[in-house]
Amino acid sequence: xxxxxxxxxxxxxxxxxxxxxxxxxxxxxxxxxxxxxxxxxxxxxxxxxxxxxxxxxxxxxxxxxxxxxxxxxxxxxxxxxxxxxxxxxxxxxxxxxxxxxxxxxxxxxxxxxxxxxxxxxxxxxxxxxxxxxxxxxxxxxxxxxxxxxxxxxxxxxxxxxxxxxxxxxxxxxxxxxxxxxxxxxxxxxxxxxxxxxxxxxxxxxxxxxxxxxxxxxxxxxxxxxxxxxxxxxxxxxxxxxxxxxxxxxxxxxxxxxxxxxxxxxxxxxxxxxxxxxxxxxxxxxxxxxxxxxxxxxxxxxxxxxxxxxxxxxxxxxxxxxxxxxxxxxxxxxxxxxxxxxxxxxxxxxxxxxxxxxxxxxxxxxxxxxxxxxxxxxxxxxxxxxxxxxxxxxxxxxxxxxxxxxxxxxxxxxxxxxxxxxxxxxxxxxxxxxxxxxxxxxxxxxxxxxxxxxxxxxxxxxxxxxxxxxxxxxxxxxxxxxxxxxxxxxxxxxxxxxxxxxxxxxxxxxxxxxxxxxxxxxxxxxxxxxxxxxxxxxxxxxxxxxxxxxxxxxxxxxxx
Amino acid sequence: xxxxxxxxxxxxxxxxxxxxxxxxxxxxxxxxxxxxxxxxxxxxxxxxxxxxxxxxxxxxxxxxxxxxxxxxxxxxxxxxxxxxxxxxxxxxxxxxxxxxxxxxxxxxxxxxxxxxxxxxxxxxxxxxxxxxxxxxxxxxxxxxxxxxxxxxxxxxxxxxxxxxxxxxxxxxxxxxxxxxxxxxxxxxxxxxxxxxxxxxxxxxxxxxxxxxxxxxxxxxxxxxxxxxxxxxxxxxxxxxxxxxxxxxxxxxxxxxxxxxxxxxxxxxxxxxxxxxxxxxxxxxxxxxxxxxxxxxxxxxxxxxx
Numbered sequence: 045x046x047x048x049x050x051x052x053x054x055x056x057x058x059x060x061x062x063x064x065x066x067x068x069x070x071x072x073x074x075x076x077x078x079x080x081x082x083x084x085x086x087x088x089x090x091x092x093x094x095x096x097x098x099x100x101x102x103x104x105x106x107x108x109x110x111x112x113x114x115x116x117x118x119x120x121x122x123x124x125x126x127x128x129x130x131x132x133x134x135x136x137x138x139x140x141x142x143x144x145x146x147x148x149x150x151x152x153x154x155x156x157x158x159x160x161x162x163x164x165x166x167x168x169x170x171x172x173x174x175x176x177x178x179x180x181x182x183x184x185x186x187x188x189x190x191x192x193x194x195x196x197x198x199x200x201x202x203x204x205x206x207x208x209x210x211x212x213x214x215x216x217x218x219x220x221x222x223x224x225x226x227x228x229x230x231x232x233x234x235x236x237x238x239x240x241x242x243x244x245x246x247x248x249x250x251x252x253x254x255x256x257x258x259x260x261x262x263x264x265x266x267x268x269x270x271x272x273x274x275x276x277x278x279x280x281x282x283x284x285x286x287x288x289x290x291x292x293x294x295x296x297x298x299x300x301x302x303x304x305x306x307x308x309x310x311x312x313x314x315x316x317x318x319x320x321x322x323x324x325x326x327x328x329x330x331x332x333x334x335x336x337x338x339x340x341x342x343x344x345x346x347x348x349x350x351x352x353x354x355x356x357x358x359x360x361x362x363x364x365x366x367x368x369x370x371x372x373x374x375x376x377x378x379x380x381x382x383x384x385x386x387x388x389x390x391x392x393x394x395x396x397x398x399x400x401x402x403x404x405x406x407x408x409x410x411x412x413x414x415x416x417x418x419x420x421x422x423x424x425x426x427x428x429x430x431x432x433x434x435x436x437x438x439x440x441x442x443x444x445x446x447x448x449x450x451x452x453x454x455x456x457x458x459x460x461x462x463x464x465x466x467x468x469x470x471x472x473x474x475x476x477x478x479x480x481x482x483x484x485x486x487x488x489x490x491x492x493x494x495x496x497x498x499x500x501x502x503x504x505x506x507x508x509x510x511x512x513x514x515x516x517x518x519x520x521x522x523x524x525x526x527x528x529x530x531x532x533x534x535x536x537x538x539x540x541x542x543x544x545x546x547x548x549x550x551x552x553x554x555x556x557x558x559x560x561x562x563x564x565x566x567x568x569x570x571x572x573x574x575x576x577x578x579x580x581x582x583x584x585x586x587x588x589x590x591x592x593x594x595x596x597x598x599x600x601x602x603x
Numbered sequence: 604x605x606x607x608x609x610x611x612x613x614x615x616x617x618x619x620x621x622x623x624x625x626x627x628x629x630x631x632x633x634x635x636x637x638x639x640x641x642x643x644x645x646x647x648x649x650x651x652x653x654x655x656x657x658x659x660x661x662x663x664x665x666x667x668x669x670x671x672x673x674x675x676x677x678x679x680x681x682x683x684x685x686x687x688x689x690x691x692x693x694x695x696x697x698x699x700x701x702x703x704x705x706x707x708x709x710x711x712x713x714x715x716x717x718x719x720x721x722x723x724x725x726x727x728x729x730x731x732x733x734x735x736x737x738x739x740x741x742x743x744x745x746x747x748x749x750x751x752x753x754x755x756x757x758x759x760x761x762x763x764x765x766x767x768x769x770x771x772x773x774x775x776x777x778x779x780x781x782x783x784x785x786x787x788x789x790x791x792x793x794x795x796x797x798x799x800x801x802x803x804x805x806x807x808x809x810x811x812x813x814x815x816x817x818x819x820x821x822x823x824x825x826x827x828x829x830x831x832x833x834x835x836x837x838x839x840x841x842x843x844x845x846x847x848x849x850x851x852x853x854x855x856x857x858x859x860x861x862x863x864x865x866x867x868x869x870x871x872x873x874x875x876x877x878x879x880x881x882x883x884x885x886x887x888x889x890x891x892x893x894x895x896x897x898x899x900x901x902x903x904x905x906x907x908x
Contacts, residue, residue: 102685277855308853311765312766487634
């Protein structure tokens with residue numbers, strides 16, 4: 045009897061052991077002990093460890109641009125230029141010429157450019173990368189960002205398969221010529237984007253569909269090499285000895301941890317396991333935090349046509365939208381929902397945004413040079429009432445007959461909280477009723493695309509450092525933009541800005557367009573997202589560009 | 604017995620087939636699609652739909668999926684480009700299973716001990732102490748336990764690393780937090796069963812035969828009381844071993860739990876299906892094992908079937 049029982053227990057354990065046989069204990073045991081494991085062996089090794097909030101979807105630079113991926117990609121890849129602290133520096137290209145009409149860019153690839161495996165890097169690697177980016181069969185999610193290149197849109201749509209119609213050519217091993225269909229003033233800084241990193245054809249062909257999914261499938265040309273990638277857990281970057289500027293790279297090793305819970309990130313920082321991590325709002329008061337912007341601009345978006353004729357009538361009325369703009373208290377909204385790192389948005393364009401408005405091609409801050417305060421940071425109830433009265437008069441409604449608006453809300457608790465704060469302000473300050481309908485993220489996107497909503501809180505992040513990245517959203521387009529905004533004057537200004545070579549006229553046009561948009565258009569800016577974070581005080585000179593906001597650690601200083 | 608097992612296996616295969624079919628069509632009927640995002644453009648979406656073969660008729664896609672499934676191929680993730688669902692599940696399950704087995708062993712052994720002690724010291728201080736532990740285990744959700752443990756042992760006392768799954772010391776807190784619920788369940792069940800069987804005739808007989816109290820307890824009382832505990836082990840193994848999102852999130856462990864949440868949020872069809880197949884199969888197999896074990900432990904069950 046006893047033997048039987050023992051046998052059963054042994055059997056159960058054997059099953060468990062069998063199942064655990066596949067556990068990756070090997071990879072765990074080889075790690076150095078955690079805790080203060082930064083300085084193993086060589087004590088002079090400079091290490092930076094930071095957290096990202098999600099697993100990078102791929103390391104294939106042409107496919108996606110998600111910010112957890114960019115945090116790694118910016119260190120292991122390098123485009124034609126490199127932007128650090130807002131300054132455009134030579135990258136893989138040591139020099140370049142831009143034609144008079146601003147349409148032709150000739151890049152000279154540096155002679156010493158090499159891949160991490162020692163192979164020479166040539167202009168052909170760039171041409172191949174652009175080919176991959178635009179090839180519809182590759183399915184890049186961001187190919188459209190390159191549509192300003194001659195023939196790119198047709199090639200990506202599959203209307204032509206003739207690559208020679210596309211304006212990207214490696215004329216010899218050292219020269220890459222890119223031709224644009226319209227002048228793009230920010231094109232040079234845009235070439236820093238990891239989407240435009242060079243790619244090795246032989247590596248892509250060897251890895252096939254798996255390219256980008258593991259550390260070993262790619263060759264790297266940036267300051268670092270991705271040494272290991274433990275999915276959902278940790279990415280280790282080590283200095284690339286083949287990098288042309290390796291002597292100026294100060295950080296020897298970068299460890300990137302996937303930490304889903306910001307509270308855990310802070311606990312790891314406390315324990316000395318991380319050097320940089322985001323701080324959730326409840327913990328901000330307890331830490332000496334810094335803030336960075338991830339470029340997120342959040343606004344109330346109205347469906348110009350409304351879900352019903354009644355709501356559409358009001359939502360497309362400029363005075364009604366202005367009433368909402370003056371009726372919400374942005375400062376109170378932020379205090380009640382997001383915490384104190386975020387800033388109220390009194391205009392549409394992000395304060396950090398730059399523009400080139402001069403013939404010298406120098407970037408200047410947009411908001412400083414083109415000042416605008418469309419709405420106050422706190423509510424102006426008097427003005428709000430005034431505009432509401434006007435709107436009601438023009439549309440024939442009264443305060444009592446105003447319809448209830450459907451507010452499409454995303455699923456997270458934080459979205460619910462923000463929706464309720466807006467609901468409360470609109471009700472108390474203006475007597476406007478909204479019906480909050482909460483739904484899953486994908487469902488919410490579908491609702492927005494199908495224009496089955498009246499109001500929502502929407503956010504937009506930049507792809508490049510120019511107001512256009514926010515502004516061209518509201519042009520007229522087939523099927524309507526997300527807000528169904530249909531203003532020929534606005535569209536004309538954006539079209540003009542997209543085609544002119546006169547930098548000053550372009551900046552003026554964008555400035556005017558922003559004023560039109562905020563003068564009762566479908567957008568009411570609410571806040572600019574800033575994220576609080578902690579950083580090891582012994583580490584300095586880390587750039588966090590607002591495009592994505594991920595830390596660039598290659599030139600860090602150590603005390 | 605062989606016939607019985609064969610029948611159970613056939614039913615299991617049918618169950619999994621029905622599960623796959625229902626899930627396949629249900630996820631496709633969700634409003635929205637996997638490629639939508641704030642920045643998605645119509646042309647790009649078209650390219651992606653073609654890339655993943657979703658431009659073909661749904662039924663054709665279903666049969667393709669079934670065919671691949673029969674070859675053990677769960678397809679590529681729609682979110683993690685280039686990664687197969689097999690790889691995602693394989694790598695993450697390794698962590699979840701490692702953590703789950705530790706939690707299972709810990710919770711079952713400690714739970715049984717607590718239950719036995721409580722029953723033997725019925726209505727005495729030790730009983731109450733054990734049951735307080737059990738009540739706490741049942742009523743405190745694992746994520747609360749996780750945060751509390753992390754706060755005390757990692758942040759305040761600095762005895763253990765706050766997160767990651769690397770050294771032995773880093774595994775202690777997640778295993779405790781994960782196992783607590785099962786520990787409580789086992790302890791309460793064992794205690795109740797021990798008290799149930801103590802009044803049975805065979806216990807009296809054993810005592811009358813002059814067996815020592817130790818022999819009565821180990822040979823007769825525990826042996827008979829343990830049976831219902833084995834019953835709950837099947838689902839418990841499946842639950843503990845296949846990942847728990849909150850614990851993985853708190854302790855930053857790259858297990859399977861996160862994929863249950865993220866795959867459905869992202870409409871990652873292939874991963875959702877892969878997880879369904881995996882979890883379904885796992886649950887069915889565990890129940891099968893329990894049934895067979897049951898037959899071995901208790902001859903009466905074997906005969907009646």
